Amino acid sequence: MKILLYFINNVLSQPIFxxxxxxxxxxxxxxxxxxxxLPSTLKAIIGFTMINxxxxxxxTALLPLQLMISRIFRVKAPNLTDIGATQASSLASIGTEMALIFALGFLVNILLARFTPLKFVHLSPHVSFFFAGMIAALLKFNTKLTIVPxxxxxxxILGLxxxxxxxxxxxxxxxVKGADGFTLGHSSSSGLLVASILGKFLGNKDHDLEKMKIPKKLxxxxxxxxxLTIVMTLLFFFLGLFSGNGWIMQNVSGGKDIVVFSITKGVEFGMWITVIITGVRMxxxxxxxxxxxxxxxxxxxAKPGLDVPLLFPNYPTSVIVGFLCSLTTGLIGMLILGAAxxxxxxxxxxxxTFFTGAVTAIFGNAHGGTRGAILxxxxxxxxxxxxxALLLPLVGSFAPIMRILSETDYCVYGPILGFFLKAIGGA
Incomplete structure:
Protein backbone atom coordinates (compact mmCIF):
# COMPACT_ATOMS: atom_id res chain seq x y z
CA MET A 1 0.00 0.00 0.00
CA LYS A 2 2.84 2.40 0.84
CA ILE A 3 4.40 1.82 -2.59
CA LEU A 4 1.05 2.42 -4.31
CA LEU A 5 0.43 5.64 -2.37
CA TYR A 6 3.96 6.82 -3.10
CA PHE A 7 3.40 6.20 -6.83
CA ILE A 8 0.06 8.03 -6.79
CA ASN A 9 1.27 11.01 -4.75
CA ASN A 10 4.64 11.41 -6.45
CA VAL A 11 4.04 10.27 -10.02
CA LEU A 12 0.36 10.25 -11.02
CA SER A 13 -0.36 13.56 -9.29
CA GLN A 14 2.50 15.24 -11.17
CA PRO A 15 1.17 16.65 -14.46
CA ILE A 16 4.51 16.40 -16.25
CA PHE A 17 4.42 12.60 -16.04
CA LEU A 38 12.17 12.03 -27.08
CA PRO A 39 12.39 15.69 -28.18
CA SER A 40 8.60 15.98 -28.55
CA THR A 41 8.09 14.56 -25.07
CA LEU A 42 10.62 16.94 -23.55
CA LYS A 43 9.15 19.94 -25.38
CA ALA A 44 5.64 19.09 -24.18
CA ILE A 45 6.84 18.61 -20.59
CA ILE A 46 8.90 21.82 -20.63
CA GLY A 47 5.99 23.73 -22.16
CA PHE A 48 3.59 22.46 -19.52
CA THR A 49 6.11 23.22 -16.76
CA MET A 50 6.34 26.80 -18.01
CA ILE A 51 2.54 27.07 -17.88
CA ASN A 52 2.31 25.44 -14.45
CA THR A 60 1.41 33.27 -5.20
CA ALA A 61 2.26 36.84 -6.23
CA LEU A 62 -1.40 37.74 -5.70
CA LEU A 63 -1.31 36.81 -2.01
CA PRO A 64 0.06 40.18 -0.81
CA LEU A 65 -3.15 41.70 -2.14
CA GLN A 66 -4.99 39.62 0.45
CA LEU A 67 -3.21 41.45 3.27
CA MET A 68 -3.80 44.83 1.65
CA ILE A 69 -7.50 44.23 1.01
CA SER A 70 -8.03 42.91 4.53
CA ARG A 71 -6.52 46.12 5.96
CA ILE A 72 -8.56 48.40 3.67
CA PHE A 73 -11.86 46.70 4.47
CA ARG A 74 -10.97 46.02 8.12
CA VAL A 75 -11.62 42.30 7.61
CA LYS A 76 -9.46 39.74 9.35
CA ALA A 77 -8.28 37.55 6.48
CA PRO A 78 -7.04 34.02 7.26
CA ASN A 79 -3.25 33.86 7.28
CA LEU A 80 -2.71 31.54 4.31
CA THR A 81 0.37 32.95 2.64
CA ASP A 82 2.36 29.70 3.02
CA ILE A 83 0.59 27.45 0.51
CA GLY A 84 2.89 24.47 1.11
CA ALA A 85 2.28 24.39 4.86
CA THR A 86 -1.45 24.93 4.37
CA GLN A 87 -1.60 22.05 1.90
CA ALA A 88 0.29 19.70 4.24
CA SER A 89 -1.99 20.43 7.19
CA SER A 90 -5.13 20.15 5.04
CA LEU A 91 -4.18 16.69 3.74
CA ALA A 92 -3.11 15.25 7.07
CA SER A 93 -6.42 13.52 7.85
CA ILE A 94 -7.59 12.64 4.32
CA GLY A 95 -4.35 12.02 2.41
CA THR A 96 -4.86 8.27 1.87
CA GLU A 97 -8.50 8.58 0.80
CA MET A 98 -7.65 11.53 -1.46
CA ALA A 99 -4.82 9.70 -3.24
CA LEU A 100 -6.88 6.54 -3.85
CA ILE A 101 -9.92 8.49 -5.08
CA PHE A 102 -7.67 10.45 -7.43
CA ALA A 103 -6.08 7.33 -8.96
CA LEU A 104 -9.29 5.33 -9.28
CA GLY A 105 -11.24 8.37 -10.47
CA PHE A 106 -8.75 8.82 -13.33
CA LEU A 107 -9.27 5.15 -14.20
CA VAL A 108 -13.06 5.68 -14.25
CA ASN A 109 -12.53 8.64 -16.61
CA ILE A 110 -10.41 6.50 -18.96
CA LEU A 111 -12.98 3.68 -18.95
CA LEU A 112 -15.83 6.09 -19.68
CA ALA A 113 -13.83 7.61 -22.54
CA ARG A 114 -13.06 4.18 -23.96
CA PHE A 115 -16.46 2.50 -23.67
CA THR A 116 -19.06 5.29 -23.80
CA PRO A 117 -19.84 8.11 -26.27
CA LEU A 118 -18.22 10.59 -23.81
CA LYS A 119 -14.79 10.61 -25.45
CA PHE A 120 -12.99 13.02 -23.13
CA VAL A 121 -9.77 12.41 -21.20
CA HIS A 122 -9.14 14.85 -18.35
CA LEU A 123 -5.43 15.75 -18.58
CA SER A 124 -5.17 18.28 -15.75
CA PRO A 125 -4.16 16.03 -12.83
CA HIS A 126 -3.17 19.00 -10.66
CA VAL A 127 -6.83 20.05 -10.90
CA SER A 128 -8.44 16.65 -10.31
CA PHE A 129 -6.02 15.87 -7.45
CA PHE A 130 -7.44 18.63 -5.23
CA PHE A 131 -10.98 17.95 -6.42
CA ALA A 132 -10.41 14.39 -5.18
CA GLY A 133 -9.45 15.91 -1.82
CA MET A 134 -12.68 17.87 -1.64
CA ILE A 135 -14.71 14.74 -2.43
CA ALA A 136 -12.77 12.77 0.18
CA ALA A 137 -13.37 15.47 2.79
CA LEU A 138 -17.09 15.71 2.04
CA LEU A 139 -17.51 11.94 2.31
CA LYS A 140 -15.34 11.59 5.39
CA PHE A 141 -16.80 14.48 7.40
CA ASN A 142 -20.43 14.10 6.33
CA THR A 143 -20.94 10.32 6.27
CA LYS A 144 -20.09 7.28 8.39
CA LEU A 145 -18.57 5.36 5.48
CA THR A 146 -15.51 3.17 6.06
CA ILE A 147 -12.50 3.65 3.81
CA VAL A 148 -13.33 1.07 1.11
CA PRO A 149 -16.86 2.27 0.20
CA ILE A 157 -18.01 10.74 -8.39
CA LEU A 158 -14.61 12.06 -9.47
CA GLY A 159 -14.55 10.04 -12.69
CA LEU A 160 -18.03 11.24 -13.63
CA VAL A 176 -13.87 30.31 -28.42
CA LYS A 177 -10.86 31.18 -30.56
CA GLY A 178 -7.77 28.99 -30.31
CA ALA A 179 -9.56 25.97 -28.82
CA ASP A 180 -9.26 23.61 -31.78
CA GLY A 181 -8.56 20.01 -30.86
CA PHE A 182 -9.16 20.18 -27.11
CA THR A 183 -11.69 20.94 -24.41
CA LEU A 184 -10.99 22.20 -20.90
CA GLY A 185 -10.33 19.95 -17.93
CA HIS A 186 -10.58 22.56 -15.21
CA SER A 187 -12.60 23.27 -12.08
CA SER A 188 -14.10 26.44 -13.55
CA SER A 189 -16.59 24.51 -15.68
CA SER A 190 -19.73 25.57 -13.78
CA GLY A 191 -18.64 29.20 -14.05
CA LEU A 192 -18.12 28.72 -17.79
CA LEU A 193 -21.64 27.36 -18.07
CA VAL A 194 -23.11 30.36 -16.24
CA ALA A 195 -20.97 32.84 -18.22
CA SER A 196 -21.94 31.24 -21.54
CA ILE A 197 -25.66 31.32 -20.70
CA LEU A 198 -25.51 34.92 -19.53
CA GLY A 199 -23.54 35.90 -22.62
CA LYS A 200 -25.91 34.12 -24.99
CA PHE A 201 -29.13 35.53 -23.57
CA LEU A 202 -28.06 38.92 -22.20
CA GLY A 203 -25.00 39.80 -24.23
CA ASN A 204 -24.29 41.00 -27.74
CA LYS A 205 -21.80 38.88 -29.64
CA ASP A 206 -21.23 41.63 -32.21
CA HIS A 207 -19.46 43.80 -29.62
CA ASP A 208 -16.32 41.71 -29.07
CA LEU A 209 -14.31 42.89 -26.05
CA GLU A 210 -11.08 42.03 -27.85
CA LYS A 211 -12.02 44.33 -30.75
CA MET A 212 -12.86 47.28 -28.55
CA LYS A 213 -11.75 50.51 -30.21
CA ILE A 214 -8.92 52.31 -28.47
CA PRO A 215 -6.72 55.21 -29.60
CA LYS A 216 -3.90 54.13 -31.92
CA LYS A 217 -1.31 55.35 -29.47
CA LEU A 218 -2.68 52.88 -26.90
CA LEU A 228 -1.13 42.97 -17.45
CA THR A 229 2.09 44.62 -16.26
CA ILE A 230 0.46 48.05 -16.24
CA VAL A 231 -2.84 46.91 -14.72
CA MET A 232 -1.19 44.93 -11.91
CA THR A 233 1.24 47.79 -11.18
CA LEU A 234 -1.70 50.19 -10.83
CA LEU A 235 -3.70 47.70 -8.75
CA PHE A 236 -0.87 47.21 -6.26
CA PHE A 237 -0.16 50.94 -6.22
CA PHE A 238 -3.71 52.11 -5.47
CA LEU A 239 -4.35 49.38 -2.90
CA GLY A 240 -1.02 50.33 -1.38
CA LEU A 241 -2.09 53.97 -1.16
CA PHE A 242 -5.25 53.01 0.72
CA SER A 243 -3.31 50.64 2.97
CA GLY A 244 -0.65 53.19 3.85
CA ASN A 245 2.96 53.31 2.71
CA GLY A 246 4.39 52.74 6.19
CA TRP A 247 2.19 49.72 6.82
CA ILE A 248 3.04 48.28 3.37
CA MET A 249 6.78 48.63 4.01
CA GLN A 250 6.50 46.97 7.40
CA ASN A 251 4.02 44.16 6.68
CA VAL A 252 3.98 43.36 2.98
CA SER A 253 6.85 44.62 0.83
CA GLY A 254 9.89 43.80 2.92
CA GLY A 255 10.87 47.44 3.26
CA LYS A 256 10.11 48.60 -0.29
CA ASP A 257 7.96 51.71 -0.66
CA ILE A 258 4.68 51.36 -2.58
CA VAL A 259 6.06 52.78 -5.83
CA VAL A 260 9.02 50.37 -6.02
CA PHE A 261 6.92 47.47 -4.72
CA SER A 262 4.12 48.10 -7.24
CA ILE A 263 6.44 48.36 -10.22
CA THR A 264 8.30 45.23 -9.12
CA LYS A 265 5.06 43.27 -8.81
CA GLY A 266 3.74 44.54 -12.13
CA VAL A 267 6.90 43.55 -14.00
CA GLU A 268 6.84 40.18 -12.24
CA PHE A 269 3.31 39.57 -13.52
CA GLY A 270 4.29 40.60 -17.03
CA MET A 271 7.27 38.27 -17.01
CA TRP A 272 5.32 35.24 -15.78
CA ILE A 273 2.43 35.74 -18.21
CA THR A 274 5.04 35.77 -20.98
CA VAL A 275 6.40 32.47 -19.64
CA ILE A 276 2.87 31.03 -19.66
CA ILE A 277 2.18 32.14 -23.24
CA THR A 278 5.50 30.68 -24.45
CA GLY A 279 4.71 27.44 -22.65
CA VAL A 280 1.25 27.32 -24.23
CA ARG A 281 2.73 27.43 -27.73
CA MET A 282 5.34 24.76 -26.95
CA ALA A 302 -11.10 11.04 -27.83
CA LYS A 303 -10.40 14.68 -27.04
CA PRO A 304 -8.07 15.93 -24.26
CA GLY A 305 -9.26 18.20 -21.45
CA LEU A 306 -6.48 20.74 -20.85
CA ASP A 307 -5.86 23.75 -18.57
CA VAL A 308 -7.33 27.25 -19.01
CA PRO A 309 -4.13 29.26 -19.71
CA LEU A 310 -4.10 27.72 -23.19
CA LEU A 311 -6.84 30.22 -24.10
CA PHE A 312 -5.15 33.32 -22.69
CA PRO A 313 -3.04 34.35 -25.72
CA ASN A 314 -6.14 35.06 -27.86
CA TYR A 315 -8.02 36.97 -25.16
CA PRO A 316 -5.65 39.41 -23.41
CA THR A 317 -8.32 42.01 -22.61
CA SER A 318 -10.80 39.40 -21.35
CA VAL A 319 -8.19 37.98 -18.97
CA ILE A 320 -7.70 41.36 -17.27
CA VAL A 321 -11.38 42.40 -17.30
CA GLY A 322 -12.42 39.00 -15.97
CA PHE A 323 -10.01 39.12 -13.06
CA LEU A 324 -11.00 42.65 -12.05
CA CYS A 325 -14.75 41.95 -12.35
CA SER A 326 -14.53 38.71 -10.36
CA LEU A 327 -12.40 40.41 -7.71
CA THR A 328 -14.89 43.28 -7.42
CA THR A 329 -17.95 41.05 -6.96
CA GLY A 330 -16.00 38.80 -4.63
CA LEU A 331 -15.28 41.78 -2.40
CA ILE A 332 -18.93 42.86 -2.58
CA GLY A 333 -19.95 39.35 -1.56
CA MET A 334 -17.48 39.41 1.32
CA LEU A 335 -19.00 42.67 2.61
CA ILE A 336 -22.52 41.25 2.28
CA LEU A 337 -21.57 38.17 4.31
CA GLY A 338 -19.91 40.37 6.91
CA ALA A 339 -22.96 42.62 7.18
CA ALA A 340 -25.13 39.52 7.60
CA THR A 353 -10.32 34.68 -8.77
CA PHE A 354 -7.61 35.37 -11.34
CA PHE A 355 -7.82 32.16 -13.36
CA THR A 356 -11.57 31.50 -13.22
CA GLY A 357 -12.33 35.20 -13.62
CA ALA A 358 -10.18 35.28 -16.75
CA VAL A 359 -11.68 32.19 -18.36
CA THR A 360 -15.31 33.05 -17.53
CA ALA A 361 -14.77 36.42 -19.23
CA ILE A 362 -13.34 34.59 -22.24
CA PHE A 363 -16.42 32.36 -22.53
CA GLY A 364 -18.79 35.24 -21.77
CA ASN A 365 -17.15 37.27 -24.51
CA ALA A 366 -17.21 34.39 -27.00
CA HIS A 367 -20.98 33.96 -26.46
CA GLY A 368 -22.04 37.53 -25.74
CA GLY A 369 -19.30 40.06 -26.41
CA THR A 370 -18.27 42.73 -23.94
CA ARG A 371 -21.50 42.53 -21.95
CA GLY A 372 -21.22 38.75 -21.74
CA ALA A 373 -17.63 38.98 -20.51
CA ILE A 374 -18.55 41.41 -17.75
CA LEU A 375 -21.71 39.60 -16.67
CA ALA A 389 -19.04 30.32 2.45
CA LEU A 390 -21.28 27.26 2.03
CA LEU A 391 -18.39 24.85 1.39
CA LEU A 392 -16.03 25.60 4.28
CA PRO A 393 -18.24 24.22 7.09
CA LEU A 394 -18.63 20.95 5.16
CA VAL A 395 -15.01 19.93 4.53
CA GLY A 396 -13.52 19.78 8.03
CA SER A 397 -9.72 19.87 8.07
CA PHE A 398 -9.61 20.41 4.29
CA ALA A 399 -11.00 23.93 4.74
CA PRO A 400 -7.65 25.84 4.85
CA ILE A 401 -6.59 24.73 1.37
CA MET A 402 -10.08 25.45 0.07
CA ARG A 403 -9.66 29.05 1.22
CA ILE A 404 -6.79 29.27 -1.27
CA LEU A 405 -7.76 26.96 -4.15
CA SER A 406 -11.57 26.83 -4.14
CA GLU A 407 -12.33 27.43 -7.81
CA THR A 408 -15.87 27.68 -9.13
CA ASP A 409 -16.65 23.95 -9.30
CA TYR A 410 -15.56 23.48 -5.69
CA CYS A 411 -17.91 26.29 -4.70
CA VAL A 412 -20.86 25.00 -6.75
CA TYR A 413 -20.65 21.21 -6.78
CA GLY A 414 -19.04 20.93 -3.33
CA PRO A 415 -21.96 22.41 -1.37
CA ILE A 416 -24.46 20.48 -3.52
CA LEU A 417 -22.74 17.17 -2.70
CA GLY A 418 -22.26 18.13 0.95
CA PHE A 419 -25.88 19.11 1.52
CA PHE A 420 -27.05 15.98 -0.31
CA LEU A 421 -24.98 13.79 2.01
CA LYS A 422 -26.43 15.56 5.03
CA ALA A 423 -29.95 15.24 3.64
CA ILE A 424 -29.69 11.47 3.32
CA GLY A 425 -28.53 11.25 6.94
CA GLY A 426 -24.82 10.78 6.39
CA ALA A 427 -23.63 12.63 9.48
Missing part, protein backbone atom coordinates in the same frame (compact mmCIF):
# COMPACT_ATOMS: atom_id res chain seq x y z
CA UNK A 18 0.85 12.41 -17.35
CA UNK A 19 1.68 14.77 -20.23
CA UNK A 20 4.87 12.86 -20.98
CA UNK A 21 3.09 9.49 -20.97
CA UNK A 22 0.42 10.82 -23.34
CA UNK A 23 3.03 12.08 -25.82
CA UNK A 24 5.06 8.86 -25.65
CA UNK A 25 2.02 6.57 -26.03
CA UNK A 26 0.51 8.70 -28.78
CA UNK A 27 3.67 8.92 -30.86
CA UNK A 28 4.48 5.24 -30.27
CA UNK A 29 0.98 4.36 -31.49
CA UNK A 30 1.83 6.26 -34.68
CA UNK A 31 5.09 4.24 -34.91
CA UNK A 32 7.36 7.24 -34.57
CA UNK A 33 11.02 6.54 -33.90
CA UNK A 34 12.61 7.28 -30.53
CA UNK A 35 14.58 10.24 -31.93
CA UNK A 36 11.22 11.89 -32.73
CA UNK A 37 9.49 10.81 -29.51
CA UNK A 53 5.18 27.28 -12.77
CA UNK A 54 4.07 30.55 -14.35
CA UNK A 55 0.51 30.02 -13.12
CA UNK A 56 1.58 29.05 -9.62
CA UNK A 57 3.93 32.01 -9.35
CA UNK A 58 1.27 34.41 -10.61
CA UNK A 59 -1.10 33.01 -8.01
CA UNK A 150 -15.74 5.88 0.72
CA UNK A 151 -12.93 5.49 -1.84
CA UNK A 152 -15.08 3.58 -4.35
CA UNK A 153 -17.96 6.07 -4.18
CA UNK A 154 -15.53 8.98 -4.31
CA UNK A 155 -13.75 7.54 -7.35
CA UNK A 156 -17.02 7.16 -9.26
CA UNK A 161 -17.08 14.83 -12.81
CA UNK A 162 -13.90 14.66 -14.90
CA UNK A 163 -15.77 13.22 -17.87
CA UNK A 164 -18.99 15.24 -17.75
CA UNK A 165 -17.33 18.60 -17.08
CA UNK A 166 -15.08 18.10 -20.13
CA UNK A 167 -18.16 17.08 -22.13
CA UNK A 168 -20.31 20.12 -21.48
CA UNK A 169 -17.39 22.53 -21.73
CA UNK A 170 -16.70 20.95 -25.13
CA UNK A 171 -20.12 22.26 -26.24
CA UNK A 172 -19.56 25.70 -24.74
CA UNK A 173 -16.05 26.09 -26.16
CA UNK A 174 -17.06 25.97 -29.83
CA UNK A 175 -17.08 29.78 -30.42
CA UNK A 219 -2.59 49.85 -29.21
CA UNK A 220 0.29 48.48 -27.16
CA UNK A 221 -2.30 47.62 -24.50
CA UNK A 222 -3.52 44.79 -26.74
CA UNK A 223 -0.35 42.89 -25.83
CA UNK A 224 -1.14 40.83 -22.75
CA UNK A 225 2.36 41.18 -21.30
CA UNK A 226 2.26 44.98 -21.44
CA UNK A 227 -1.38 45.35 -20.41
CA UNK A 283 2.88 22.38 -25.32
CA UNK A 284 0.11 22.68 -27.92
CA UNK A 285 2.57 22.06 -30.75
CA UNK A 286 3.38 18.63 -29.26
CA UNK A 287 0.41 17.43 -27.17
CA UNK A 288 -2.37 17.80 -29.77
CA UNK A 289 -0.65 15.79 -32.57
CA UNK A 290 0.48 13.16 -30.05
CA UNK A 291 -3.00 12.85 -28.58
CA UNK A 292 -4.33 12.10 -32.05
CA UNK A 293 -2.23 8.94 -31.86
CA UNK A 294 -3.91 7.99 -28.59
CA UNK A 295 -7.33 8.74 -30.05
CA UNK A 296 -6.71 6.81 -33.26
CA UNK A 297 -5.34 3.66 -31.64
CA UNK A 298 -6.49 3.42 -28.01
CA UNK A 299 -9.54 5.65 -27.40
CA UNK A 300 -11.09 6.40 -30.81
CA UNK A 301 -12.32 9.99 -31.29
CA UNK A 341 -22.86 38.29 10.43
CA UNK A 342 -22.14 35.05 8.61
CA UNK A 343 -20.52 32.72 11.17
CA UNK A 344 -17.51 31.82 8.98
CA UNK A 345 -15.00 34.46 7.90
CA UNK A 346 -14.88 34.32 4.11
CA UNK A 347 -12.33 36.12 1.95
CA UNK A 348 -11.95 36.06 -1.86
CA UNK A 349 -9.59 33.27 -2.89
CA UNK A 350 -7.32 35.35 -5.11
CA UNK A 351 -5.67 32.57 -7.14
CA UNK A 352 -9.02 31.14 -8.32
CA UNK A 376 -20.05 36.19 -16.76
CA UNK A 377 -17.00 37.15 -14.72
CA UNK A 378 -19.06 39.19 -12.24
CA UNK A 379 -21.33 36.18 -11.70
CA UNK A 380 -18.21 34.06 -11.23
CA UNK A 381 -17.01 36.31 -8.40
CA UNK A 382 -20.31 35.88 -6.56
CA UNK A 383 -20.24 32.10 -7.08
CA UNK A 384 -16.71 31.95 -5.67
CA UNK A 385 -17.42 33.91 -2.50
CA UNK A 386 -20.89 32.62 -1.60
CA UNK A 387 -20.01 29.07 -2.63
CA UNK A 388 -16.90 29.15 -0.47
Missing amino acids: IIGIVVIVGMAAEKKSWDKI VGGQTLG LVLIGAV YMTLSCAYVNILIKP NFLREMTIA MLAEIIPAFHGVADKLIPN NYPVIVFPALIP GSCANGFLLIFGQ
